[in-house]
Amino acid sequence: MSLLVTGSIGIDTIKTPYSVRENCLGGSAVYFSMTASFFSPVRFVGVIGSDCPFDLAEVFAGRDVDLRGLEIREQSKTFRWAGTYHEDMDDRTTDHVELNVLAEAPPKVPDEFKGSEFVFLANTAPILQQQLLEQIDEPVFVAVDTMNLWIQQYLDDLTALLEKIDCLVINEDEARILADQQNLVKAVRKILDMGPSVVIAKKGESGSIMCNTDGDIFILPAFPAEDVKDPTGAGDSFAGGLMGYLAQTGRTDFETLKTAVAYGTVLASFTIADFSLDGLTSINRDDIDSRFETLKKMTSF
Amino acid sequence: MSLLVTGSIGIDTIKTPYSVRENCLGGSAVYFSMTASFFSPVRFVGVIGSDCPFDLAEVFAGRDVDLRGLEIREQSKTFRWAGTYHEDMDDRTTDHVELNVLAEAPPKVPDEFKGSEFVFLANTAPILQQQLLEQIDEPVFVAVDTMNLWIQQYLDDLTALLEKIDCLVINEDEARILADQQNLVKAVRKILDMGPSVVIAKKGESGSIMCNTDGDIFILPAFPAEDVKDPTGAGDSFAGGLMGYLAQTGRTDFETLKTAVAYGTVLASFTIADFSLDGLTSINRDDIDSRFETLKKMTSF
Numbered sequence: 001m002s003l004l005v006t007g008s009i010g011i012d013t014i015k016t017p018y019s020v021r022e023n024c025l026g027g028s029a030v031y032f033s034m035t036a037s038f039f040s041p042v043r044f045v046g047v048i049g050s051d052c053p054f055d056l057a058e059v060f061a062g063r064d065v066d067l068r069g070l071e072i073r074e075q076s077k078t079f080r081w082a083g084t085y086h087e088d089m090d091d092r093t094t095d096h097v098e099l100n101v102l103a104e105a106p107p108k109v110p111d112e113f114k115g116s117e118f119v120f121l122a123n124t125a126p127i128l129q130q131q132l133l134e135q136i137d138e139p140v141f142v143a144v145d146t147m148n149l150w151i152q153q154y155l156d157d158l159t160a161l162l163e164k165i166d167c168l169v170i171n172e173d174e175a176r177i178l179a180d181q182q183n184l185v186k187a188v189r190k191i192l193d194m195g196p197s198v199v200i201a202k203k204g205e206s207g208s209i210m211c212n213t214d215g216d217i218f219i220l221p222a223f224p225a226e227d228v229k230d231p232t233g234a235g236d237s238f239a240g241g242l243m244g245y246l247a248q249t250g251r252t253d254f255e256t257l258k259t260a261v262a263y264g265t266v267l268a269s270f271t272i273a274d275f276s277l278d279g280l281t282s283i284n285r286d287d288i289d290s291r292f293e294t295l296k297k298m299t300s301f
Numbered sequence: 302m303s304l305l306v307t308g309s310i311g312i313d314t315i316k317t318p319y320s321v322r323e324n325c326l327g328g329s330a331v332y333f334s335m336t337a338s339f340f341s342p343v344r345f346v347g348v349i350g351s352d353c354p355f356d357l358a359e360v361f362a363g364r365d366v367d368l369r370g371l372e373i374r375e376q377s378k379t380f381r382w383a384g385t386y387h388e389d390m391d392d393r394t395t396d397h398v399e400l401n402v403l404a405e406a407p408p409k410v411p412d413e414f415k416g417s418e419f420v421f422l423a424n425t426a427p428i429l430q431q432q433l434l435e436q437i438d439e440p441v442f443v444a445v446d447t448m449n450l451w452i453q454q455y456l457d458d459l460t461a462l463l464e465k466i467d468c469l470v471i472n473e474d475e476a477r478i479l480a481d482q483q484n485l486v487k488a489v490r491k492i493l494d495m496g497p498s499v500v501i502a503k504k505g506e507s508g509s510i511m512c513n514t515d516g517d518i519f520i521l522p523a524f525p526a527e528d529v530k531d532p533t534g535a536g537d538s539f540a541g542g543l544m545g546y547l548a549q550t551g552r553t554d555f556e557t558l559k560t561a562v563a564y565g566t567v568l569a570s571f572t573i574a575d576f577s578l579d580g581l582t583s584i585n586r587d588d589i590d591s592r593f594e595t596l597k598k599m600t601s602f
Binding site for chain 1: 388389483484485486487504507508510518519520521522525526527528529556559560562563597599600601602
């Protein structure tokens with residue numbers, strides 16, 4: 001089935017305790033599209049300014065990513081982010097942000113994309129996510145990411161959005177803030193009461209937990225990574241693997257969602273093994289399936 | 302097969318953000334024996350002073366725990382510990398410790414116990430663990446717990462002990478300190494080079510990871526707990542479920558170890574649901590097996 005993503009394209013500068021990478025390609029829509037395209041064609045919706053040094057057509061060459069939703073605004077500048085990861089590689093500090101085009105009107109969803117069935121709205125202001133969602137005719141399954149900034153400052157917008165979506169993918173700490181509940185299982189259940197039928201809380205190197213309104217629970221550890229070079233994009237790669245697999249199968253039952261979470265976990269593990277997209281460019285679907293089987297073996301008893 | 306534990310019997314005072322329990326029964330050998338006895342007879346070795354208000358024969362009444370290794374020292378006082386758990390219930394501060402009998406000579410292993418096949422040496426000074434181990438004739442599988450104090454102050458004793466054991470069960474942070482390696486998988490592999498053929502790193506509410514010298518890896522999330530009243534004893538209950546199951550089956554291959562880790566995870570989840578032993582006294586093997594099956598379902602894909 002068709003899969004659409006809306007999200008950012010970023011120029012990232014990343015520092016870790018071991019290395020630095022300046023002005024590399026990043027952004028939620030980029031990581032999502034790269035990972036989801038291993039499973040399903042992707043319809044890409046996002047905005048850059050005329051300063052963007054990356055040719056996305058070249059970045060996605062040979063991959064089934066439809067860039068007709070990429071808007072280049074001549075008078076605007078591309079989103080920039082600089083961050084530093086600390087020793088455990090799970091915590092990070094934002095050093096610098098220039099929202100630039102992300103502070104302007106959201107991109108237009110092309111007419112050819114309006115019939116999309118699976119939709120991922122990457123993290124941005126919930127009011128913009130809602131405006132993007134309104135441009136899709138009748139989506140089958142809508143997943144959304146958000147962050148503490150919106151929870152704390154635009155809670156009304158976010159709760160309005162939650163009533164209209166199927167799945168919220170959220171960091172564990174943000175889930176606790178959104179639900180005002182320290183216990184993660186209880187927090188996730190409380191968010192289910194706000195609208196989505198599925199909530200997936202991401203716990204970084206501790207894995208993830210997924211619950212649905214039928215009371216089903218799925219818990220999965222992260223893939224045990226020996227070399228983490230750059231965790232940037234892990235969450236969007238997780239979402240890309242997840243939604244890519246769902247769109248490929250066309251199903252959203254809990255058993256399919258479990259497999260999709262495992263694929264998301266696998267894709268995130270490839271992303272964090274190198275800077276920017278470097279951990280993803282040299283792999284193929286066989287590598288992904290092989291690590292999926294390894295993860296299955298490592299977690300089964 | 303026979304299973305022996307050496308460890309502490311404690312008088313605990315526990316504060317959590319929600320409640321306080323003063324002078325309740327605790328200690329590593331107590332939690333271990335209670336949980337292991339659901340699977341296998343347990344031989345108990347430990348010391349208390351004459352001030353101990355608990356009758357362990359009564360505590361273990363109806364359970365297959367052989368207390369012939371319990372030493373009561375008339376001139377000594379029982380170990381006491383007081384601690385406070387913080388909001389996330391994974392971190393704790395020690396408010397007060399009186400080592401008392403634990404600072405004296407270790408207990409004697411009774412002659413009837415010297416032929417024990419499975420042995421768990423709960424956390425204490427590694428020199429004492431070694432003295433206890435020397436009293437066992439020819440153990441089949443020896444597992445050991447330790448803590449940062451010994452790693453930092455008695456590393457030589459600990460490394461000497463590690464060469465003589467089969468399995469180290471350790472908290473993730475302690476594994477990182479022992480291996481001087483921040484990445485947990487690498488840390489565990491480094492500890493495997495120090496002697497044990499199996500290392501299990503416990504990650505609190507994030508579950509555990511087990512590696513062996515054959516390169517096998519098993520990762521398991523914690524059981525998703527909605528009500529954590531008192532995490533005290535979780536690690537020793539994990540070890541009790543683990544070693545109890547191994548002793549019951551008499552096997553230590555990796556597939557059996559995986560099942561044993563899952564039983565350990567289940568037993569820990571019962572322990573933390575209430576203060577002291579209260580989460581364990583009202584359950585039976587059916588409850589344990591039922592939660593084991595639930596955990597299996599929650600983690601399989």
